[in-house]
Amino acid sequence: MYIKQETVALVLAGGGGTRLMSLTNDTAKPAVTFGGKYKIIDFTLSNCVNSGVSTVGVLTQYKPSELTEHIGAGEVWDFDRKRGGIFILPPYFDRKGGRWYSGTADAVYRNTEFIKRYGASNVLILSGDHVYKMDYGRMIEEHNSRGADLTVAVFRVPLSEASRYGIMTLDSDLFVTGFDEKPEEPESDVASMGVYVFRSDVLFDILSSDAEDPDSEHDFGKNVIPSLLSKGGKILAYPFFGYWRDVGTVQSLWEANMDLLGETPPFDPYDVRWTVATGSEPLPPSRIGADAEVRNSLLSDGAYICGVLEDSVVSPGVTVESGAVVRRSVLMDNVKVSRGARVLYSVIGRDSIIGEGSRVGSDSIDPVSGKNSILLIENGSEVSRDAAIRVPAEAAVL
Secondary structure (H helix, E strand, O other), rough: OOOOEEEEEEOOOOOOHHHHHHHHHHOOOOOOOOOOOOOOOOOOOHHHHOOOOEEEEEOOOOOOHHHHHHHHOOOOHHOOOOEEEEEEEEOOOEEOOOOOOHHHHHHHOHHHHHHHHHOEEEEEEOOOEEEOOHHHHHHHHHHOOOOEEEEEEEEEOOOOHHHHHEEEEEEEOOEEEEEEOOOOOOOOOOOEEEEEEEHHHHHHHEEEEEOOOOOOOOHHHHHHHHHHHHOOOOOOEEEEOOEEEEEHHOOOOOOHHHOOOOOOOOOOOOOHHHHHOOOOOOOOEEEOOOOOEOOEEEOOOOOOOOOOOEEEEOOOEEEEOOOOOOEEEEEOOOOOEEEOOOOOEEOOOOOOOOOOOOOOOOOOEEOOOOEOOEEEEEOOOEEOOEEEEEEEEEOOOO
């Protein structure tokens, strides 16, 4: 027996995360480590439980094993319950055949039966690869009170960056009058966050129409939202004023990790009023050696720091040996930085070894973006002794 729910959430977690390059060679993007101890999907799942949304389906596809194992039965998020719970929803095949999901809208469309089991009046559609804290309950209340068919969470971006997003124009009551997915010449700075609340009946109708359109890419931003708008649907914008990041590139992943540091970080991982839960291995506490220097950094369990660590984020099981220097870098799980090595402005993939005396990364500035050039070392790499590697992530990796 399925207990009726006002809102069912679906988390889109099947993307390959190609812009994160080698970090997603072996796992789905939402399962990539972030902030030392977390996985990226932890933030979306924690938002759900903190917002009172207790029935969540996670739509998986690309290399889902690590993500599925991480989620488990959802105990750490309090999803192992009789009322609702968390469910992994991969593509499936029946006697009529089957196929992989062919877009975000197609993935949701093929799981409408899951939604209907709970008689939900609203469907909350989320991405599993964004870092933010948001009370979906308030957004759902606004959606219901304003009688919207669809409510889209939005935030303002610099006009120079607006071409990277789905851009909306609004009337004085915050209803959407125009939508353009990644426009070359944006006319507005109001960007979609990829957080949607649909009336379930409206969602079923628009997805059925989209499924029958041979020219559709079955994407919410490219197809579904413009189609609903053209049919006169009431689309409400819900302004969001907190921290939000799409960590879809090596540069943005590094920047978001750096946003966790400092006395008053832009994104505060220590806010006990909005806990971000995660599952983690039982490891011993981190250790700091007698001659170590650690400044403005995050350390995870099992880390052992004997060298210099500055303005960096360290994942479980990391070792920084005596005489090594790590600055403005992200070290993924089980990285070893050997004696005398120097790591600057880098993301070091898990299980990598940085050899003795090597030089990895630099503090150079990209002349086009005006940002530091971030170096990516692939998962499981071994940088040889006394090597010098300074190529930025977007140009080459080991």
